[in-house]
Amino acid sequence: MATETSVEMTVPGDVEHLASLRDCVEAFCDRLGQPPNFTMAVMLSADEAATNVVMHGYQQRPGNVHLRVAVIDEDLVVRLTDTAPPYDPTRAPTPDINAPIEERAIGGLGIHLIRNNMDVVAHRVTEAGGNELTLIKRLAAPQGA
């Protein structure tokens, strides 16, 4: 049986389109037979990364977010590219998640969730001067059983 090994999607950089990106990730993971926890972790990470791009990268300016999800060996690889000003979210400080609510900083939680849900998070500036964020997670079970 042929297994689709990659999917791509481009949406406008607007919070209204985040759900489409998540649906795309979810459908891909479901087709791979991944358990719900795995799928939710990847959906959440892709959403956090794309939200960052829309809210902090484009900041109401027009621009697209390109998503590619692929299986490479035993890994699921999510790659988000944009044309927003270069910003490396992996360098954001880690929030103190043990602080009481009064001291909780609002912000920084997105990248914390990505780090905790994915195995690898890598950023690079593209040739076009935008961003490429790669999120990798080891698949939960062997393929093609």
Add this chain to the structure above:
Amino acid sequence: MEITKQQTPGAWVVGATGRLDASTADALDRELADVVRAGARRVRLDASGVDFLSSAGIRILIKSGKDLKAIGGLLEIVSPSDAVYRVLELSGLLDALNVRAPAAGEPSAAPDEEAAPEAVTLEAEGCKVIVTPLPGSGGFRCRLVGRPGDLAEGRLSADALTTLPAGVEELVVGIGALGDDARGADARCGEILAAGGAAIHQPSGKASAPDYLLAAGAFVPRVQALYALACRGAFSHALTFEPSDPEATLSLAGLTATALSAVGVDAVAVLIIAESAGLVGASMKQSPTEPGDGAFFDFPGIRRRVSFTPDVIWPRSLALVAGVAARKPDGALGAFLRPMGDDCDDLHAHYHAAAFAYRAMPVTLSAAATAVARLFEVGGPDGALHLLRDDRGSAGAGDSRFVRGAAWIAPITACEAETPGKEGPA
């Protein structure tokens, strides 16, 4: 996302269904703010129908949780879906957001149901006013610094400058300037107000935007005051108001009278952050330490020294107002206060206000210092003035009025008079 709201005994239950992400977070934020404005102190968010939660949604939960906690209330997340529970667990927020475990079954009545204090709803001038007692024992001690009578007599000098702290626990109104150093401050003296960690000074002389300093970390702003009401303590009550009649606005005197009766004392410190329907008052054109010809407020010199608002100014701005008000104040405090109007039942007050560019800032109940800090997020005030009521009949501009907003109040528990600088005639 679909949101339902239901008032039940002991708590408001807000039900959310669908995705709680960057595209829907604002809607939930508005609904939660609405129930708090309606008087809710204990809010249960039923998250059983939320199938996706991201940090954009968590941001709103943290914000609402903080705001409710600051007014003695509580946000609980009940019946979270697996998706919600997992993300909140990863974020270390299960305790902070009072998340009830998903398998806990039907939410039962919490044992500490009486923990949230009772809010009281009042009506004043066609506005609905909700007064909430704050946790802890609030109250301000008030230092009466300097002699305001010396201003009228033209006897204020730079020798009389007193350095006062203006941190988050202070509330100061007076005449002076900002900074640690008295040197050079006297020539710039004008209206000062400080509250919630912000200190604002309208320099006398040429028209310009006020100076301001904000408390940050260990930094506590300081002011140099010729005279001042310098209060320190914690607020005992928070109040929100909004029109119940479409065109209604609340006057400063009406708000003050409501504050005094809600707290049930004769003297209060007041901080207001509200959408202005127009402010009325005056600011100094000349530092009161400048040599003058006769008494400061005498005609015609007063026209050079004081600028009165010809009509209401800064309508549709956000006003930060700080002051002290009292019914029939005694001599020492009374010297610092002015009658609020002939029909105001012995109300006396001394209020200074700063106006900020209007923006849609939902004025919800939060900690006073948080609300003050939010005002400065996009810049400083456009102007500051001493609020006065203009009672010249139909020609007068009347009282300063507000459309909707919040105020924080505390009883003045003690007054200490102190006279800085050289001793003068009593």
